[in-house]
Every structure is written in C-alpha cells, then in structure tokens.
Amino acid sequence: xxxxxxxxxGDASAQRELVETRTRQVYRxxxxxxxxxxxxxxxxxxxxxxxxxxxxxxxxxxxxxSWLYQITRRIVAxxxxxxxxxxxxxxxxxxxxxxxxxxxxxxxxxxxxxxFLDRLPRKLVEVLMLMEVEGxxxxxxxxxxxxxxxxxxxxxxxxxxxxxAVAERAPAREARQKLSWRAR
Amino acid sequence: xxxxxEHSGMDPVERLRALSGAAPPDEAERRMIRGxxxxxxxxxxxxxxxxxxxxxxxxAAAGLALLLLRTPRPEKLSPIAxxxxxxxxxxxxxxxxxxxxxxxxxxxxxxxxxxxxxxRQVRAVLERGRARFAVQRLNGGxxxxxxxxxxxxVVGTRxxxxxxxxxxRVEVSEGRVSVSDxxxxxxxxxxxxxxxxxxxxSSSASALPGEAMMREAMTLAxxxxxxxxxxxxxxxxxxxxxxxxxxxxxxxxxxxRARLGQRERAAELARTFERRFPQSRRAERLRDLLSEGGP
Numbered sequence: 216x217x218x219x220x221x222x223x224x225g226d227a228s229a230q231r232e233l234v235e236t237r238t239r240q241v242y243r244x245x246x247x248x249x250x251x252x253x254x255x256x257x258x259x260x261x262x263x264x265x266x267x268x269x270x271x272x273x274x275x276x277x278x279x280x281s282w283l284y285q286i287t288r289r290i291v292a293x294x295x296x297x298x299x300x301x302x303x304x305x306x307x308x309x310x311x312x313x314x315x316x317x318x319x320x321x322x323x324x325x326x327x328x329x330x331f332l333d334r335l336p337r338k339l340v341e342v343l344m345l346m347e348v349e350g351x352x353x354x355x356x357x358x359x360x361x362x363x364x365x366x367x368x369x370x371x372x373x374x375x376x377x378x379x380a381v382a383e384r385a386p387a388r389e390a391r392q393k394l395s396w397r398a399r
Numbered sequence: 400x401x402x403x404x405e406h407s408g409m410d411p412v413e414r415l416r417a418l419s420g421a422a423p424p425d426e427a428e429r430r431m432i433r434g435x436x437x438x439x440x441x442x443x444x445x446x447x448x449x450x451x452x453x454x455x456x457x458x459a460a461a462g463l464a465l466l467l468l469r470t471p472r473p474e475k476l477s478p479i480a481x482x483x484x485x486x487x488x489x490x491x492x493x494x495x496x497x498x499x500x501x502x503x504x505x506x507x508x509x510x511x512x513x514x515x516x517x518x519r520q521v522r523a524v525l526e527r528g529r530a531r532f533a534v535q536r537l538n539g540g541x542x543x544x545x546x547x548x549x550x551x552x553v554v555g556t557r558x559x560x561x562x563x564x565x566x567x568r569v570e571v572s573e574g575r576v577s578v579s580d581x582x583x584x585x586x587x588x589x590x591x592x593x594x595x596x597x598x599x600x601s602s603s604a605s606a607l608p609g610e611a612m613m614r615e616a617m618t619l620a621x622x623x624x625x626x627x628x629x630x631x632x633x634x635x636x637x638x639x640x641x642x643x644x645x646x647x648x649x650x651x652x653x654x655x656r657a658r659l660g661q662r663e664r665a666a667e668l669a670r671t672f673e674r675r676f677p678q679s680r681r682a683e684r685l686r687d688l689l690s691e692g693g694p
C-alpha cells in the first residue's frame with residue numbers, strides 16, 4: 216500500500232510520515248505565496264491537519280501533491296484575508312527570514328526575493344513558484360491549478376518577465392543601507 | 400540595475416530557483432509537525448458549530464476594541480555609537496560598550512573598530528585581543544564581526560572571538576553563528592569552540608571539524624577509498640546530526656554503500672534521505688540509481 220492508502224486505513228505511522236515529509240514543502244508554498252513566516256507556520260499546520268482529516272478525499276498517491284496544494288491555496292487565501300484585518304489593527308511586524316540560513320547574506324537574499332514576489336499578481340506568483348522553485352512540469356502545474364497547459368505556459372512567460380522587471384528596478388542593497396547615527 | 404551587488408548580473412529567476420528545497424528553521428519545523436499531529440487527533444471545531452459563532456463574535460468585538468484603543472507607536476531607535484566612537488581600544492582594564500541594542504565586552508589590551516552601524520546592520524573588525532558579544536534579536540538585520548580574514552555572522556547569540564597574529568578563536572555560548580573565510584561557511588552552535596588560522600580550520604577537540612571531515616571524505620572518494628570514506632561520513636552524521644552538510648553526507652554515503660555492493664544498506668539510506676530531504680532532486684537520483692542496479 217502506498218502512503219496515502221496507508222493513511223486512509225488509519226495507520227498512525229503513515230500519518231506521521233505524511234506530516235513529516237510534507238511540512239517543509241507546504242510551509243515553503245505558504246511563504247512564497249506571501250504569508251509571513253509566523254503565520255506560515257499556522258497555515259502549514261492547518262493544511263496538514265485538514266489533509267489528515269480529509270484524507271479519504273485524496274484519490275491516490277499520484278495526485279497527493281496537487282491535492283495538498285489545492286488545500287494550501289484555500290487556506291492561504293483565508294489567511295490573507297485575516298492578515299489584512301490584522302494589519303489594520305496591529306503595528307506591522309518587522310520583516311524576518313522564513314528559512315534557515317547559514318549566513319546573513321542568505322537571509323538578505325531571501326528577503327529580497329520575497330519582496331519581489333510580493334509585487335507580482337498572485338496568479339503569476341503561483342506559476343513562477345511551482346515551476347521555477349518547486350520544479351513541477353507545465354502539465355503538473357496545469358493539474359494543480361486546474362488550468363489549460365497553454366495558460367500555464369503564457370503565465371510563466373509573463374511571470375518571468377515581471378519578476379525580472381521588479382528585480383531590476385529594485386535599488387541595490389548597498390544603496391539602501393546607510394549609516395544612521397543617532398548622535399547626528 | 401541589479402538589486403544586490405553580490406548578485407549583479409545573475410538572472411533574477413536563477414536567484415529564485417535557489418530557494419528550491421528551502422526549509423524552515425529546525426525548531427519551527429518541529430513545532431509545525433508536533434502541532435499538526437496533536438491537532439489531527441482532536442475533533443474538528445466544525446464538529447461543534449455552537450462554538451464557532453460565539454467565538455467569531457467575541458473576536459470581532461475584541462478587534463474593534465483594539466482598533467479604538469490602539470495608538471501608533473513611534474519607532475524607537477536604540478542608542479548607537481557616534482562616528483567619533485568608531486574605534487574602541489582598551490588598555491589595562493576591560494570595557495563594555497553598546498552598539499545599538501547589542502553589548503560588547505572588550506577585554507584588556509583589545510581593539511574593536513566599527514565599520515558599519517545602524518539599527519539593523521552592524522559590522523565590526525576585531526583588530527586585537529578578545530571581545531564577547533551579546534547580540535539581541537536581529538529581526539532580519541545582521542551583526543558581523545571580522546578578524547584575520549574570518550567573518551562571523553550572527554544569527555542571534557552570545558559568542559566570543561579572540562584574535563592573535565594569524566588565528567582567530569570563536570566560541571559560542573548561546574545560539575548560532577556562521578563563520579566563513581570567503582569560500583566556505585561553518586555553522587557553530589552552543590558549546591562549539593573552533594580555531595581558525597588563515598585557511599586551515601582546526602578544532603579544540605581531537606576529531607576533525609565537520610567541514611574538514613566532508614572535504615576529506617570527498618578526497619577519499621576521488622581516490623576510490625570507499626571504506627574509509629564510509630566510516631568518515633558515518634562519523635560526521637553521528638557527530639553533527641542536522642549539520643549543514645547532512646544532505647551531502649547522507650547522499651554520498653548512500654552512493655558509497657551501493658558501490659560497495661551493500662544494496663540493502665544503500666536502499667535504507669535512500670529511504671532516510673528521501674524522508675529528510677523530500678524536495679531534493681538527489682532523492683530522485685538515488686531512486687533511479689538503485690532501481691537501475693547501482694551507480
């Protein structure tokens with residue numbers, strides 16, 4: 216039996232394995248879709264809990280990733296509505312890196328890339344993220360987003376152009392940093 | 400114009416691809432896994448709808464109250480060093496200095512030069528002696544100390560750096576720091592103490608540090624000495640669980656076992672690799688290699 220079948224049969228170790236092997240991926244999807252790191256942890260938990268509770272609806276192991284992504288999309292959309300509400304109420308949190316890095320440059324690069332993604336329309340971010348970062352094929356992405364393959368291809372082309380344009384327009388990191396002396 | 404000096408000329412989409420396989424910090428990942436498994440065991444709140452609408456009403460009322468009461472907070476800048484205080488040098492007595500919210504305990508006969516300081520980006524050079532750093536939460540900023548060509552980049556911690564003519568000792572009391580020589584980076588965690596002399600990395604312990612172990616393992620692989628390579632990789636994985644080279648070590652260990660004809664061990668390692676690094680393209684390569692009958 217594959218992992219999904221074992222989960223459906225109530226195998227607790229299979230359910231644990233599903234959670235352990237998918238947490239990073241779901242978290243990464245949430246972050247790249249614009250969710251802040253702290254909320255992305257909640258989103259990832261919510262996605263995995265939902266997946267376990269509704270495992271009977273997953274048709275097979277072959278479509279598990281697509282099914283998980285669709286759950287993630289819905290929960291991210293809900294979270295973004297709530298996040299707007301929170302921004303109205305609360306002071307904005309300082310930016311922080313979502314992923315583990317071994318040096319500060321890695322952190323800065325991640326923050327830059329996420330800022331660029333934030334400037335793109337959501338439908339372009341999805342295709343860019345799924346194909347360029349996650350490595351899915353056009354047909355796989357078409358299945359995940361329930362779109363024709365041709366639409367995925369044209370969105371990818373537009374997404375790449377838009378991403379490059381945003382990145383090129385951003386000021387150089389060195390120019391953004393400045394010595395700021397309180398004593399002045 | 401590119402957004403970053405270091406990535407000038409690199410296609411932004413290529414830069415984005417580098418996030419492939421990016422993972423949350425270990426502690427965050429553990430929290431998510433633990434939380435998901437605990438919650439999955441509990442009945443859904445939607446199974447008790449009588450809880451939901453009162454909760455929504457309460458949350459809305461609380462939110463409205465918060466909106467009415469909350470006033471904007473002005474950004475608070477912590478005191479930082481003024482331009483004329485960029486260089487701190489101690490003579491007979493130690494001294495504690497503030498750099499923004501961070502604290503530096505400078506030992507006697509030591510010299511620290513601040514080359515950059517604003518509320519979020521701090522860079523200093525330890526030119527002589529010893530300094531102990533207590534770095535506050537960075538929230539996306541950076542705190543870097545350079546000494547003898549070694550760069551220590553902080554990820555929120557307490558650590559000590561001591562420099563002599565050719566070497567720099569780094570000791571981490573709390574948290575993590577990354578130490579690089581411009582080509583390789585080593586992550587030191589609480590309790591680690593290492594000596595860096597020019598480009599040679601040595602350790603206060605008798606065993607080789609992680610990075611040197613990996614380099615040695617690759618050298619052994621190049622010479623076809625698979626058995627000692629396997630021993631060294633297993634030693635690394637045992638000594639540095641979750642270390643920065645864990646993925647490389649596990650991957651090469653699996654290949655080496657397969658090459659040595661230990662197919663069952665190799666298959667087990669491949670399964671472990673896939674569990675630990677499900678998004679790595681190497682997982683697929685290991686599956687293909689083992690299904691084809693080995694590398």
